[in-house]
Amino acid sequence: MDRAAIHDPYTAAGVDTAAGDRAVELMKASVAATQGSQVLGGIGGFAGLWDASALKAYRRPVLASSTDGVGTKVAIAQAIDKHDTIGHDLVGMVVDDIVVVGATPLFLTDYIACGSVVPERIAEIVAGIADGCRRTGTALIGGETAEHPDLLAPDEYDLAGAAVGAVEADALLGAARVRDGDAVLAIASSGLHANGFSLVRRIVRDAGLRYTDRIDEFAAPLGEVLLEPTRLYTAPLLRLLASPSGPDVHALSHVTGGGIAANLARVLPAGSWVEVERGSWTPPDVFAVLADRGGLTLTDVEGAWNLGVGMLAVLDPAAIAPTQALLQEAGMDSWVVGQVSTGQRPVAAFEQHAKGAAGGAVRLTGTWGDPHR
Structure with missing residues:
Protein backbone atom coordinates (compact mmCIF):
# COMPACT_ATOMS: atom_id res chain seq x y z
CA MET A 1 0.00 0.00 0.00
CA ASP A 2 1.17 3.53 -0.77
CA ARG A 3 2.58 5.15 2.38
CA ALA A 4 0.49 8.27 1.81
CA ALA A 5 -2.64 6.14 1.81
CA ILE A 6 -1.78 4.84 5.28
CA HIS A 7 -2.08 8.40 6.59
CA ASP A 8 -5.30 9.02 4.62
CA PRO A 9 -7.95 6.64 5.93
CA TYR A 10 -10.46 7.64 3.21
CA THR A 11 -7.98 6.65 0.50
CA ALA A 12 -7.18 3.48 2.41
CA ALA A 13 -10.92 2.69 2.37
CA GLY A 14 -10.86 2.86 -1.42
CA VAL A 15 -12.04 6.41 -2.20
CA ASP A 16 -9.61 8.46 -4.31
CA THR A 17 -10.64 12.12 -4.01
CA ALA A 18 -7.72 13.22 -6.17
CA ALA A 19 -9.00 11.04 -9.02
CA GLY A 20 -12.40 12.66 -8.62
CA ASP A 21 -10.85 16.11 -8.91
CA ARG A 22 -8.98 15.00 -12.03
CA ALA A 23 -12.22 13.71 -13.58
CA VAL A 24 -13.86 17.10 -13.03
CA GLU A 25 -10.97 18.86 -14.75
CA LEU A 26 -11.22 16.53 -17.74
CA MET A 27 -14.96 17.06 -18.17
CA LYS A 28 -15.06 20.83 -17.76
CA ALA A 29 -14.78 21.72 -21.44
CA SER A 30 -17.55 19.37 -22.58
CA VAL A 31 -19.88 20.53 -19.83
CA ALA A 32 -19.21 24.20 -20.55
CA ALA A 33 -20.17 23.66 -24.20
CA THR A 34 -23.78 23.03 -23.11
CA GLN A 35 -24.08 26.19 -21.03
CA GLY A 36 -25.39 29.56 -22.14
CA SER A 37 -25.76 32.85 -20.32
CA GLN A 38 -28.54 31.48 -18.10
CA VAL A 39 -26.12 29.15 -16.30
CA LEU A 40 -24.41 30.89 -13.41
CA GLY A 41 -21.21 29.86 -11.74
CA GLY A 42 -20.19 26.92 -13.94
CA ILE A 43 -19.46 23.55 -12.32
CA GLY A 44 -17.79 22.86 -9.00
CA GLY A 45 -20.36 24.47 -6.69
CA PHE A 46 -22.66 22.68 -4.31
CA ALA A 47 -25.65 23.43 -6.53
CA GLY A 48 -26.10 24.18 -10.21
CA LEU A 49 -27.53 27.63 -10.87
CA TRP A 50 -29.87 28.57 -13.71
CA ASP A 51 -31.21 32.10 -14.17
CA ALA A 52 -35.01 31.69 -14.15
CA SER A 53 -35.72 35.23 -15.35
CA ALA A 54 -36.17 33.70 -18.82
CA LEU A 55 -39.49 32.35 -17.56
CA LYS A 56 -40.84 35.92 -17.36
CA ALA A 57 -41.54 35.63 -21.07
CA TYR A 58 -44.15 32.95 -20.33
CA ARG A 59 -47.75 33.91 -19.57
CA ARG A 60 -48.24 30.94 -17.23
CA PRO A 61 -45.11 28.79 -17.13
CA VAL A 62 -45.46 25.18 -16.06
CA LEU A 63 -42.30 23.34 -15.05
CA ALA A 64 -41.86 19.75 -16.22
CA SER A 65 -39.40 17.39 -14.54
CA SER A 66 -38.10 13.93 -15.34
CA THR A 67 -35.61 11.53 -13.83
CA ASP A 68 -34.30 8.24 -15.17
CA GLY A 69 -31.24 6.10 -15.79
CA VAL A 70 -30.06 3.77 -18.52
CA GLY A 71 -30.55 0.51 -16.68
CA THR A 72 -28.42 -2.53 -17.34
CA LYS A 73 -27.24 -1.27 -20.72
CA VAL A 74 -24.25 0.02 -18.75
CA ALA A 75 -23.15 -3.60 -18.27
CA ILE A 76 -22.53 -3.91 -22.01
CA ALA A 77 -20.59 -0.64 -22.12
CA GLN A 78 -18.44 -1.97 -19.30
CA ALA A 79 -18.03 -5.39 -20.96
CA ILE A 80 -16.51 -3.94 -24.14
CA ASP A 81 -14.93 -0.88 -22.48
CA LYS A 82 -16.85 1.61 -24.63
CA HIS A 83 -18.29 4.55 -22.72
CA ASP A 84 -18.66 7.40 -25.21
CA THR A 85 -22.34 6.84 -26.13
CA ILE A 86 -23.99 5.74 -22.89
CA GLY A 87 -24.46 9.43 -22.00
CA HIS A 88 -26.66 9.86 -25.10
CA ASP A 89 -28.88 7.14 -23.68
CA LEU A 90 -29.22 9.03 -20.42
CA VAL A 91 -30.23 12.25 -22.17
CA GLY A 92 -32.67 10.35 -24.35
CA MET A 93 -34.32 8.65 -21.40
CA VAL A 94 -34.62 11.86 -19.38
CA VAL A 95 -34.97 14.80 -21.77
CA ASP A 96 -37.24 13.10 -24.29
CA ASP A 97 -39.71 12.57 -21.43
CA ILE A 98 -39.76 16.36 -21.01
CA VAL A 99 -40.70 17.10 -24.63
CA VAL A 100 -43.58 14.60 -24.45
CA VAL A 101 -45.67 17.20 -22.60
CA GLY A 102 -44.61 19.91 -25.05
CA ALA A 103 -41.97 21.40 -22.75
CA THR A 104 -38.63 22.87 -23.73
CA PRO A 105 -35.82 21.36 -21.62
CA LEU A 106 -33.88 23.87 -19.56
CA PHE A 107 -31.21 21.98 -17.65
CA LEU A 108 -30.06 18.53 -16.55
CA THR A 109 -27.98 17.18 -13.70
CA ASP A 110 -26.34 13.75 -13.69
CA TYR A 111 -25.22 11.23 -11.09
CA ILE A 112 -22.54 8.59 -11.65
CA ALA A 113 -21.86 5.91 -9.04
CA CYS A 114 -18.75 3.81 -9.62
CA GLY A 115 -16.58 1.28 -7.88
CA SER A 116 -13.43 3.24 -8.63
CA VAL A 117 -12.98 6.65 -10.23
CA VAL A 118 -11.02 6.33 -13.46
CA PRO A 119 -10.86 10.00 -14.51
CA GLU A 120 -10.65 9.35 -18.23
CA ARG A 121 -13.63 6.97 -18.15
CA ILE A 122 -15.78 9.35 -16.11
CA ALA A 123 -14.86 12.20 -18.46
CA GLU A 124 -15.82 10.04 -21.45
CA ILE A 125 -19.22 9.26 -19.94
CA VAL A 126 -19.86 12.91 -19.13
CA ALA A 127 -18.73 13.99 -22.59
CA GLY A 128 -21.48 11.78 -24.01
CA ILE A 129 -24.02 13.31 -21.66
CA ALA A 130 -22.85 16.80 -22.60
CA ASP A 131 -23.08 16.04 -26.32
CA GLY A 132 -26.63 14.79 -25.86
CA CYS A 133 -27.48 17.92 -23.90
CA ARG A 134 -26.02 20.10 -26.64
CA ARG A 135 -28.07 18.29 -29.28
CA THR A 136 -31.27 18.80 -27.31
CA GLY A 137 -30.61 22.39 -26.23
CA THR A 138 -30.29 21.39 -22.57
CA ALA A 139 -27.76 22.94 -20.20
CA LEU A 140 -25.75 20.44 -18.16
CA ILE A 141 -25.48 22.49 -14.98
CA GLY A 142 -24.05 20.02 -12.51
CA GLY A 143 -23.68 16.46 -11.36
CA GLU A 144 -22.07 14.11 -8.93
CA THR A 145 -19.55 11.31 -9.21
CA ALA A 146 -19.64 8.99 -6.19
CA GLU A 147 -17.05 6.31 -5.55
CA HIS A 148 -18.55 3.21 -3.88
CA PRO A 149 -15.78 0.69 -3.22
CA ASP A 150 -16.94 -2.74 -2.01
CA LEU A 151 -20.47 -1.98 -3.26
CA LEU A 152 -19.47 -1.84 -6.94
CA ALA A 153 -16.52 -3.58 -8.60
CA PRO A 154 -13.68 -1.28 -9.74
CA ASP A 155 -14.86 -1.22 -13.37
CA GLU A 156 -18.60 -1.04 -12.60
CA TYR A 157 -20.70 2.10 -12.67
CA ASP A 158 -24.28 3.25 -12.92
CA LEU A 159 -25.65 6.60 -14.03
CA ALA A 160 -28.86 8.54 -13.69
CA GLY A 161 -30.03 12.06 -14.32
CA ALA A 162 -32.82 14.54 -13.77
CA ALA A 163 -34.00 17.40 -15.97
CA VAL A 164 -36.37 20.35 -15.81
CA GLY A 165 -38.24 21.99 -18.67
CA ALA A 166 -40.92 24.63 -19.12
CA VAL A 167 -44.08 24.95 -21.19
CA GLU A 168 -46.98 27.37 -21.42
CA ALA A 169 -49.95 25.96 -19.51
CA ASP A 170 -52.22 26.27 -22.52
CA ALA A 171 -49.70 24.44 -24.73
CA LEU A 172 -49.45 21.29 -22.61
CA LEU A 173 -49.79 18.11 -24.62
CA GLY A 174 -51.65 15.11 -23.31
Missing part, protein backbone atom coordinates in the same frame (compact mmCIF):
# COMPACT_ATOMS: atom_id res chain seq x y z
CA ALA A 175 -54.81 13.05 -23.15
CA ALA A 176 -57.08 16.08 -22.67
CA ARG A 177 -56.30 17.18 -26.24
CA VAL A 178 -56.78 13.81 -27.94
CA ARG A 179 -59.90 13.46 -30.09
CA ASP A 180 -61.86 10.64 -31.71
CA GLY A 181 -60.39 9.99 -35.16
CA ASP A 182 -56.89 11.29 -34.36
CA ALA A 183 -54.11 9.49 -36.19
CA VAL A 184 -51.27 7.73 -34.38
CA LEU A 185 -47.93 8.33 -36.07
CA ALA A 186 -44.93 6.16 -35.22
CA ILE A 187 -41.44 7.70 -35.31
CA ALA A 188 -38.57 5.27 -35.86
CA SER A 189 -36.16 4.34 -33.10
CA SER A 190 -32.42 3.91 -33.62
CA GLY A 191 -32.53 0.44 -32.09
CA LEU A 192 -33.10 -0.88 -28.58
CA HIS A 193 -32.56 2.54 -26.96
CA ALA A 194 -32.08 1.84 -23.22
CA ASN A 195 -34.92 -0.48 -22.27
CA GLY A 196 -35.27 -4.23 -21.98
CA PHE A 197 -31.56 -4.91 -21.55
CA SER A 198 -32.07 -7.42 -18.75
CA LEU A 199 -33.79 -9.59 -21.38
CA VAL A 200 -31.09 -8.78 -23.95
CA ARG A 201 -28.33 -9.81 -21.58
CA ARG A 202 -30.18 -12.99 -20.59
CA ILE A 203 -30.54 -13.97 -24.26
CA VAL A 204 -26.86 -13.28 -24.97
CA ARG A 205 -25.79 -15.30 -21.95
CA ASP A 206 -28.08 -18.26 -22.54
CA ALA A 207 -27.15 -18.39 -26.24
CA GLY A 208 -23.46 -18.60 -25.35
CA LEU A 209 -22.67 -15.40 -27.22
CA ARG A 210 -19.96 -12.86 -26.45
CA TYR A 211 -20.26 -9.12 -27.03
CA THR A 212 -17.22 -9.31 -29.28
CA ASP A 213 -18.86 -11.89 -31.55
CA ARG A 214 -19.65 -11.14 -35.19
CA ILE A 215 -23.17 -12.12 -36.25
CA ASP A 216 -24.01 -12.43 -39.94
CA GLU A 217 -26.94 -10.00 -39.78
CA PHE A 218 -24.86 -7.22 -38.19
CA ALA A 219 -22.13 -5.06 -39.69
CA ALA A 220 -20.40 -4.55 -36.34
CA PRO A 221 -19.61 -6.76 -33.33
CA LEU A 222 -22.64 -7.64 -31.20
CA GLY A 223 -21.72 -5.34 -28.31
CA GLU A 224 -21.41 -2.30 -30.57
CA VAL A 225 -24.77 -3.04 -32.19
CA LEU A 226 -26.40 -3.27 -28.76
CA LEU A 227 -24.79 0.02 -27.69
CA GLU A 228 -26.33 1.96 -30.61
CA PRO A 229 -27.25 5.19 -28.78
CA THR A 230 -30.80 6.23 -28.09
CA ARG A 231 -32.26 8.52 -30.74
CA LEU A 232 -32.80 12.05 -29.46
CA TYR A 233 -36.20 13.40 -30.50
CA THR A 234 -36.36 16.68 -28.59
CA ALA A 235 -34.98 19.15 -31.14
CA PRO A 236 -37.08 18.05 -34.16
CA LEU A 237 -40.20 17.69 -32.01
CA LEU A 238 -39.79 21.20 -30.63
CA ARG A 239 -39.43 22.50 -34.20
CA LEU A 240 -42.57 20.59 -35.10
CA LEU A 241 -44.53 22.05 -32.18
CA ALA A 242 -43.41 25.56 -33.16
CA SER A 243 -44.45 25.03 -36.79
CA PRO A 244 -47.89 25.89 -38.28
CA SER A 245 -48.97 22.25 -37.88
CA GLY A 246 -47.77 22.15 -34.27
CA PRO A 247 -51.16 22.92 -32.64
CA ASP A 248 -52.60 19.84 -34.37
CA VAL A 249 -50.23 17.56 -32.42
CA HIS A 250 -52.31 16.55 -29.41
CA ALA A 251 -50.10 14.09 -27.51
CA LEU A 252 -46.71 12.43 -27.65
CA SER A 253 -45.67 9.10 -26.16
CA HIS A 254 -42.08 8.11 -25.49
CA VAL A 255 -41.77 4.34 -26.01
CA THR A 256 -39.61 3.22 -23.11
CA GLY A 257 -40.09 0.45 -20.54
CA GLY A 258 -43.30 -1.47 -21.17
CA GLY A 259 -43.25 -1.24 -24.95
CA ILE A 260 -45.58 0.38 -27.45
CA ALA A 261 -49.01 -0.51 -26.07
CA ALA A 262 -48.36 0.41 -22.44
CA ASN A 263 -46.77 3.75 -23.25
CA LEU A 264 -49.36 4.83 -25.81
CA ALA A 265 -52.17 3.97 -23.38
CA ARG A 266 -50.73 6.51 -20.92
CA VAL A 267 -51.46 9.49 -23.18
CA LEU A 268 -54.97 8.53 -24.33
CA PRO A 269 -58.17 9.68 -22.62
CA ALA A 270 -60.12 7.17 -20.58
CA GLY A 271 -62.63 5.34 -22.74
CA SER A 272 -60.61 5.69 -25.94
CA TRP A 273 -58.74 2.89 -27.68
CA VAL A 274 -56.26 2.24 -30.47
CA GLU A 275 -55.38 -0.85 -32.43
CA VAL A 276 -51.77 -0.56 -33.58
CA GLU A 277 -51.27 -2.43 -36.85
CA ARG A 278 -48.13 -4.56 -36.70
CA GLY A 279 -48.07 -4.95 -40.47
CA SER A 280 -47.45 -1.23 -40.96
CA TRP A 281 -43.71 -1.67 -40.36
CA THR A 282 -40.92 -4.24 -40.15
CA PRO A 283 -38.96 -4.23 -36.87
CA PRO A 284 -35.21 -3.75 -37.45
CA ASP A 285 -32.97 -6.82 -37.54
CA VAL A 286 -31.62 -6.35 -34.02
CA PHE A 287 -35.02 -7.23 -32.55
CA ALA A 288 -35.66 -10.23 -34.79
CA VAL A 289 -32.15 -11.65 -34.31
CA LEU A 290 -32.26 -11.35 -30.51
CA ALA A 291 -35.75 -12.80 -30.29
CA ASP A 292 -34.73 -15.73 -32.49
CA ARG A 293 -31.59 -16.42 -30.44
CA GLY A 294 -33.78 -16.42 -27.34
CA GLY A 295 -36.33 -18.80 -28.82
CA LEU A 296 -38.93 -16.04 -28.75
CA THR A 297 -41.24 -14.37 -31.24
CA LEU A 298 -41.50 -10.62 -31.74
CA THR A 299 -44.94 -10.80 -30.17
CA ASP A 300 -43.36 -12.31 -27.05
CA VAL A 301 -41.11 -9.26 -26.57
CA GLU A 302 -43.63 -6.49 -27.29
CA GLY A 303 -43.74 -5.59 -23.61
CA ALA A 304 -39.96 -5.24 -23.30
CA TRP A 305 -38.62 -3.62 -26.50
CA ASN A 306 -39.69 -0.72 -28.69
CA LEU A 307 -39.49 -2.89 -31.85
CA GLY A 308 -38.43 0.06 -33.98
CA VAL A 309 -40.78 2.75 -32.62
CA GLY A 310 -39.16 5.26 -30.28
CA MET A 311 -41.86 7.92 -30.16
CA LEU A 312 -45.55 8.13 -31.06
CA ALA A 313 -47.45 11.27 -32.01
CA VAL A 314 -51.23 11.53 -31.71
CA LEU A 315 -52.41 14.23 -34.10
CA ASP A 316 -55.12 15.52 -36.36
CA PRO A 317 -55.06 13.50 -39.61
CA ALA A 318 -54.65 16.75 -41.57
CA ALA A 319 -51.29 17.26 -39.85
CA ILE A 320 -49.80 13.94 -40.95
CA ALA A 321 -48.15 15.13 -44.17
CA PRO A 322 -46.47 18.30 -42.80
CA THR A 323 -45.39 16.43 -39.68
CA GLN A 324 -43.81 13.64 -41.70
CA ALA A 325 -42.06 16.15 -43.93
CA LEU A 326 -40.49 17.94 -40.97
CA LEU A 327 -39.42 14.67 -39.36
CA GLN A 328 -37.91 13.49 -42.63
CA GLU A 329 -35.83 16.67 -42.79
CA ALA A 330 -34.44 15.64 -39.41
CA GLY A 331 -33.63 12.16 -40.75
CA MET A 332 -36.48 10.44 -38.92
CA ASP A 333 -38.79 7.99 -40.66
CA SER A 334 -42.43 7.96 -39.58
CA TRP A 335 -45.61 6.12 -40.56
CA VAL A 336 -49.23 5.85 -39.45
CA VAL A 337 -49.90 2.83 -37.21
CA GLY A 338 -53.46 3.41 -36.01
CA GLN A 339 -56.35 5.70 -35.19
CA VAL A 340 -57.97 6.78 -31.94
CA SER A 341 -61.53 5.54 -31.41
CA THR A 342 -63.99 6.33 -28.63
CA GLY A 343 -66.82 3.98 -29.59
CA GLN A 344 -67.43 0.46 -28.37
CA ARG A 345 -64.30 -1.66 -28.67
CA PRO A 346 -63.42 -5.33 -28.65
CA VAL A 347 -62.77 -6.43 -25.09
CA ALA A 348 -59.78 -8.76 -25.40
CA ALA A 349 -56.03 -8.23 -25.11
CA PHE A 350 -55.91 -4.46 -24.64
CA GLU A 351 -53.21 -2.79 -22.55
CA GLN A 352 -54.77 -0.08 -20.42
CA HIS A 353 -54.24 2.06 -17.34
CA ALA A 354 -50.50 1.55 -17.74
CA LYS A 355 -48.06 2.75 -15.07
CA GLY A 356 -50.84 4.17 -12.92
CA ALA A 357 -52.22 6.50 -15.60
CA ALA A 358 -56.01 6.36 -16.00
CA GLY A 359 -55.63 6.41 -19.76
CA GLY A 360 -57.02 4.60 -22.75
CA ALA A 361 -56.61 1.09 -24.11
CA VAL A 362 -54.18 -0.17 -26.76
CA ARG A 363 -53.43 -3.47 -28.41
CA LEU A 364 -51.17 -4.54 -31.24
CA THR A 365 -52.98 -6.44 -33.96
CA GLY A 366 -52.14 -8.25 -37.19
CA THR A 367 -48.80 -9.76 -38.14
CA TRP A 368 -45.37 -8.20 -38.54
CA GLY A 369 -44.07 -7.16 -41.93
CA ASP A 370 -41.76 -9.57 -43.72
CA PRO A 371 -38.23 -9.02 -42.32
CA HIS A 372 -36.74 -10.11 -45.66
CA ARG A 373 -38.64 -7.77 -47.95
